[in-house]
Amino acid sequence: ETGVTQTPRHLVMGMTNKKSLKCEQHLGHNAMYWYKQSAKKPLELMFVYNFKEQTENNSVPSRFSPECPNSSHLFLHLHTLQPEDSALYLCASSQDQTDPYEQYFGPGTRLTVT
Amino acid sequence: GDSVTQMEGPVTLSEEAFLTINCTYTATGYPSLFWYVQYPGEGLQLLLKATKADDKGSNKGFEATYRKETTSFHLEKGSVQVSDSAVYFCALSDPPYNNNDMRFGAGTRLTVKP
Numbered sequence: 001e002t003g004v005t006q007t008p009r010h011l012v013m014g015m016t017n018k019k020s021l022k023c024e025q026h027l028g029h030n031a032m033y034w035y036k037q038s039a040k041k042p043l044e045l046m047f048v049y050n051f052k053e054q055t056e057n058n059s060v061p062s063r064f065s066p067e068c069p070n071s072s073h074l075f076l077h078l079h080t081l082q083p084e085d086s087a088l089y090l091c092a093s094s095q096d097q098t099d100p101y102e103q104y105f106g107p108g109t110r111l112t113v114t
Numbered sequence: 115g116d117s118v119t120q121m122e123g124p125v126t127l128s129e130e131a132f133l134t135i136n137c138t139y140t141a142t143g144y145p146s147l148f149w150y151v152q153y154p155g156e157g158l159q160l161l162l163k164a165t166k167a168d169d170k171g172s173n174k175g176f177e178a179t180y181r182k183e184t185t186s187f188h189l190e191k192g193s194v195q196v197s198d199s200a201v202y203f204c205a206l207s208d209p210p211y212n213n214n215d216m217r218f219g220a221g222t223r224l225t226v227k228p
Contacts, residue, residue, distance in 0.1 A: 045216075089157065102163060105158040106157050
């Protein structure tokens with residue numbers, strides 16, 4: 001596989017469920033990102049990991065919990081979500097310290113919270 | 115803070131029409147500028163980029179010129195095709211790059227009719 005992959009592509013979960021989104025990048029990058037894309041709203045940066053260390057958390061509710069075990073993998077653990085959390089969740093990666101560090105995106109996970 | 119403003123959509127054109135999507139930016143430094151495209155059901159793909167004033171990015175018939183005097187990076191294509199129907203995002207990244215901070219516009223949906 002090449003590029004950035006995300007699984008699952010679609011997820012429907014109840015508000016009491018616990019699920020995880022997975023992202024894997026095959027580009028040798030060392031920075032990874034989670035974004036939330038909701039209808040009619042700008043892309044929202046949620047978390048940034050740089051060399052496996054979280055460097056940014058944009059006031060994301062604690063019901064979203066990221067995990068970055070290594071530079072190639074990124075998870076987003078979900079629990080007790082709300083219907084307004086339904087969105088497309090995009091993962092991206094970039095080669096940090098490179099000018100300019102364009103980001104490469106995965107196809108996204110379409111999440112529906114019922 | 116840094117920001118990107120792009121024209122609101124949706125934009126509907128007939129095949130072979132000329133396309134312009136306006137993008138202006140606000141930045142404290144000397145940012146790099148990008149256009150990303152998102153096709154239905156997919157993540158964002160980098161379309162083109164420019165790293166300094168007067169640079170022209172181009173790809174797949176699309177062009178954008180980095181205009182520092184007008185703080186703009188308008189996307190153009192001389193003859194659009196149905197397959198160009200997608201959402202287009204203007205974005206910037208501003209030094210220092212190790213902040214991993216990329217700012218996206220709200221996106222402009224383009225529909226091209228045969």
